[in-house]
Amino acid sequence: MADVTTVVFDVNETLSDMTPMARRFSDLGAPESLGPLWFAATLREGIGLAASGDSRTFAEIGRETAKAVLRGHPIDRSPDDAATHVLDGFLGLPLHPDVADGIRTLRRAGLRLITLSNGGVPVAEKLLGDAGLRDEVEHVLSVDDAGIWKPATAAYTYAARVCGTSPEEMVMVAVHPWDLHGAHRAGLRTAFVNRDGATYPTHLTPPDHTVTALPDLAPLLR
Known part of the structure; x- marks a missing residue:
C-alpha cells in the first residue's frame, strides 16, 4: 500500500x-432550527443531482432551498434577500x-x-x-x-x-x-x-x- x-x-x-448559520434564520424572524434543515436539504439536492450525473453550484441550490424552508414563515424581507442573507453567513x-x-x-x-x-x-x-x-x-x-x-x-x-x-x-x-x-x-x-x-x-x-x-x-x- x-x-x-x-x-x-x-x-x-x-x-x-456552522453553528452560527442558525442565527441567519433567526435574523429573518424564522426558527433557528431551520439552519440544519436547510443545510441538509441543500446537500440532498446536490447529491441527488450528482447521482443523475448532473450538477449545480452550492450557491444555486442553497438559494432555492433557503427559499423553500423559509416559505410559510413570516420573514421580514423578500425571498431573494432572505436567501442572500443565509448564504452570506458562510463568509463569516x-x-x-x-x-x-x-x-x-x-x-x-x-x-x-x-x-x-x-x-x-x-x-x-x-x-x-x-x-x-x-x-x-x-x-x-x-x-x-x-x-x-x-x-x-x-x-x-x-x-x-x-x-x-x-x-x-x-x-x-x-x-x-x-x-x-x-x-x-x-x-x-x-x-x-x-x-x-x-x-x-x-x-x-x-x-x-x-x-x-x-x-x-x-x-x-x-
Whole structure:
C-alpha cells in the first residue's frame, strides 16, 4: 500500500463551525432550527443531482432551498434577500477549535494539504485566510471545477489530477460518512472526524481512521 502523501479536507462542518448559520434564520424572524434543515436539504439536492450525473453550484441550490424552508414563515424581507442573507453567513464562519493545530501538525509531518468542498472556492479561501492558514494549504478546490458533487468518484479523482498524485496516496478527512464512503470508492483512504460521539452508519464502508480532534490524525498517517 502506498504511503499517504496528501490530506484532503472537506470544508463545510469538517473545518468550519456552522453553528452560527442558525442565527441567519433567526435574523429573518424564522426558527433557528431551520439552519440544519436547510443545510441538509441543500446537500440532498446536490447529491441527488450528482447521482443523475448532473450538477449545480452550492450557491444555486442553497438559494432555492433557503427559499423553500423559509416559505410559510413570516420573514421580514423578500425571498431573494432572505436567501442572500443565509448564504452570506458562510463568509463569516469560524473554524472548529481543533482545526488550526491539526492543520499545522499535519504540515509539520511533511504532508501536502488540500481542501475539496461541495461549496465554492471563495468560502474556503476566506475561512482559511481569516484563520491565517491559507499558506498551509496547497490547493483550495471545489467540485464546481470537477463538474459533479462529492460523493461521485469523479470529484475525488479530479482532486488527484490537480495534485498530480494517485488516489491511493490521499486520505479524505471529513465529518460526513457519505463523503468518506465516496472517497473510499474512489480509492482514497479515509479519516472520520467524530467530534460529537456519533455512531458511524453500518451501511457505509468504515473509515480507515477515526479521531475526535484533528491533531490526533498525524500520528496515524506515519
